[in-house]
Amino acid sequence: MTGKFTTLLLAVVLLAGCGGDNHRADEQFANVAEHHLDRMLALNPEWATNLGDHRFDGQVSDLSEAGFKARVDFNRETLAALTEIDPQRLSQANRIDYATLKGACEATVFAITELREHDWNPTLYNPGDGLYNILARDYAPLPERLQAVRSRLEALPQTLAAARANLEHPPRVMTETAISQNPGVINLIMDGLQEYLADAPELQDEFQPVRARAIAALDEYGRWLESDLLPRSDGDFRLGKKLWQKKLSYSLSSHLTAAEILASAEQDLATTRDQMYDVALPLYRDYFGGHVDDQNPGRDDLIRRVLARLSEDRPTNETIVPQAREDLTRITKFVVKHKLVTVPDDPVEIIVMPEHQRGFAIGYCDSPGPLEKNGTTFYAISPTPKNWSAERAETFYREYNNYMLQDLTIHEAMPGHYLQIAHANKFIAATPLRAIYASGTFVEGWATYAEQLMVEAGYGGPEVHLQQLKMHLRLIINAIIDQKIHTAGMTEGEAMELMMVDGFQEEGEAAGKWIRACLSSTQLSTYYVGNLEINGIRRDYTAKHGGKINLKEFHDELLSFGSPAPKFARRLMGLD
Numbered sequence: 001m002t003g004k005f006t007t008l009l010l011a012v013v014l015l016a017g018c019g020g021d022n023h024r025a026d027e028q029f030a031n032v033a034e035h036h037l038d039r040m041l042a043l044n045p046e047w048a049t050n051l052g053d054h055r056f057d058g059q060v061s062d063l064s065e066a067g068f069k070a071r072v073d074f075n076r077e078t079l080a081a082l083t084e085i086d087p088q089r090l091s092q093a094n095r096i097d098y099a100t101l102k103g104a105c106e107a108t109v110f111a112i113t114e115l116r117e118h119d120w121n122p123t124l125y126n127p128g129d130g131l132y133n134i135l136a137r138d139y140a141p142l143p144e145r146l147q148a149v150r151s152r153l154e155a156l157p158q159t160l161a162a163a164r165a166n167l168e169h170p171p172r173v174m175t176e177t178a179i180s181q182n183p184g185v186i187n188l189i190m191d192g193l194q195e196y197l198a199d200a201p202e203l204q205d206e207f208q209p210v211r212a213r214a215i216a217a218l219d220e221y222g223r224w225l226e227s228d229l230l231p232r233s234d235g236d237f238r239l240g241k242k243l244w245q246k247k248l249s250y251s252l253s254s255h256l257t258a259a260e261i262l263a264s265a266e267q268d269l270a271t272t273r274d275q276m277y278d279v280a281l282p283l284y285r286d287y288f289g290g291h292v293d294d295q296n297p298g299r300d301d302l303i304r305r306v307l308a309r310l311s312e313d314r315p316t317n318e319t320i321v322p323q324a325r326e327d328l329t330r331i332t333k334f335v336v337k338h339k340l341v342t343v344p345d346d347p348v349e350i351i352v353m354p355e356h357q358r359g360f361a362i363g364y365c366d367s368p369g370p371l372e373k374n375g376t377t378f379y380a381i382s383p384t385p386k387n388w389s390a391e392r393a394e395t396f397y398r399e400y401n402n403y404m405l406q407d408l409t410i411h412e413a414m415p416g417h418y419l420q421i422a423h424a425n426k427f428i429a430a431t432p433l434r435a436i437y438a439s440g441t442f443v444e445g446w447a448t449y450a451e452q453l454m455v456e457a458g459y460g461g462p463e464v465h466l467q468q469l470k471m472h473l474r475l476i477i478n479a480i481i482d483q484k485i486h487t488a489g490m491t492e493g494e495a496m497e498l499m500m501v502d503g504f505q506e507e508g509e510a511a512g513k514w515i516r517a518c519l520s521s522t523q524l525s526t527y528y529v530g531n532l533e534i535n536g537i538r539r540d541y542t543a544k545h546g547g548k549i550n551l552k553e554f555h556d557e558l559l560s561f562g563s564p565a566p567k568f569a570r571r572l573m574g575l576d
Contacts, residue, residue: 025089033431036078046130052372058151063162068112075105096568097433104437107250120170120235122178125163128185153214160221171237173518175230182222237518241487251522252441253565265479276469280306311398317383325350327409335415338457341555344422353382365417370425370435379413392508399506403467410454416447427562438563445530477503479528486521533566540575
């Protein structure tokens with residue numbers, strides 16, 4: 001293994017402890033981790049690019065059946081090697097990384113051999129990210145990056161051929177999503193790439209035939225998706241109880257069971273709705289004349305009227321990105337002033353979501369990978385799709401009004417994902433396993449906790465507080481529909497009613513979430529479970545310290561361990 005991994009893994013000698021047997025166990029584990037990471041990134045070149053290891057930028061993943069078998073065999077080899085190590089002889093940091101690596105290998109084997117998503121999810125074959133991540137990050141001279149793009153464009157037909165060979169009877173919603181994303185990839189190669197070639201005109205002639213072949217292959221692939229795959233897309237997107245619960249255990253790495261999560265979520269649904277009424281009532285009086293009017297609205301109607309009033313203050317496709325930039329500046333100043341957490345100086349840029357990534361979520365945080373030496377964080381926001389009606393677009397911006405947009409920026413950027421991942425990327429341990437196999441439960445748990453933290457500190461007044469509670473209601477409902485859709489046959493109508501009636505969501509948001517729940521089983525549960533566990537860490541930490549803590553010191557310590565599963569963060573903070 002070369003470079004960045006070797007430097008990090010050498011630290012094991014210093015961290016291993018003084019016992020001879022323990023020292024040997026730590027060295028043995030470091031060797032297993034080194035071999036695993038080196039081979040794992042070679043098998044997954046696009047992931048390596050995203051993580052910041054650019055040795056494989058000119059290569060693409062083998063998505064054939066043989067390629068997936070090679071991944072299974074390799075992960076089983078790592079699991080076998082781990083059985084030769086007694087984790088009790090490892091340092092505390094290595095014990096956590098041992099469990100992290102073991103869980104990641106088991107999850108990969110499960111995903112390929114039991115879940116077999118490569119047989120029924122055409123969105124897995126979208127080549128857009130593998131191209132975009134090379135272009136978007138200025139980690140090397142442009143001509144060097146463009147040559148890597150050219151190599152991946154040349155290999156693009158083999159990825160599409162693997163899709164044709166593997167996909168059998170996918171769920172219709174997944175094929176429809178792949179169809180809607182394919183033109184975005186074509187536009188990336190036609191128009192997006194051209195912006196970079198304009199700065200390297202000497203490569204224009206070399207790229208012309210490569211681009212033409214790639215676009216022709218994608219055009220043909222799009223026709224195949226519509227004419228061949230879509231008519232036989234009769235698979236069920238529901239995983240069923242057995243597969244969903246097993247996938248959930250790997251996704252969460254939590255001690256909570258599915259039954260416990262559902263019971264807690266249903267209880268919190270009622271509690272949060274009560275809190276929304278308490279915040280909405282004085283706003284109602286302010287907006288509508290100082291008293292409850294003659295119609296004497298019920299609790300839900302009162303909340304809905306206040307939310308409707310707040311939704312009148314909303315952005316447009318043209319203003320949403322610049323408005324988010326202004327919000328980020330104001331929010332950052334608030335975090336610094338109130339000394340909530342150490343604010344990193346890493347750059348963050350708010351961008352319009354690339355077209356090939358749309359159709360899944362309103363926004364996301366794209367931080368530089370843990371192996372990237374330098375890099376900018378992109379906070380991407382998606383305008384409404386071009387094929388949406390004016391009415392549906394309006395419901396979208398009623399949902400993402402000025403106050404909700406501030407809450408979204410808190411979640412995605414400050415002090416949410418951007419800040420947390422910037423802290424995590426500075427974390428150094430005996431192995432980089434914890435950074436590479438980051439816990440989605442911790443990452444999403446922190447971001448949703450950050451929303452609460454800002455309201456607790458007084459940011460945004462009751463208007464933002466009400467939107468934060470609505471967002472909290474959303475993550476609760478996310479966990480409910482994730483479980484009930486995939487294990488209990490919840491219908492689209494039932495899910496839409498829960499989101500729109502109990503959750504006060506606009507139709508456009510609820511419709512998009514239904515699609516997301518169909519596409520991404522178990523991920524929607526990470527928000528709620530992560531929020532529960534991060535709040536639990538703060539509660540127990542406060543009790544341990546006599547009921548009073550310095551929030552900045554607590555947050556800095558919590559964020560100093562990378563992105564481990566919350567149960568491991570508890571252990572590192574001495575709470576178990």
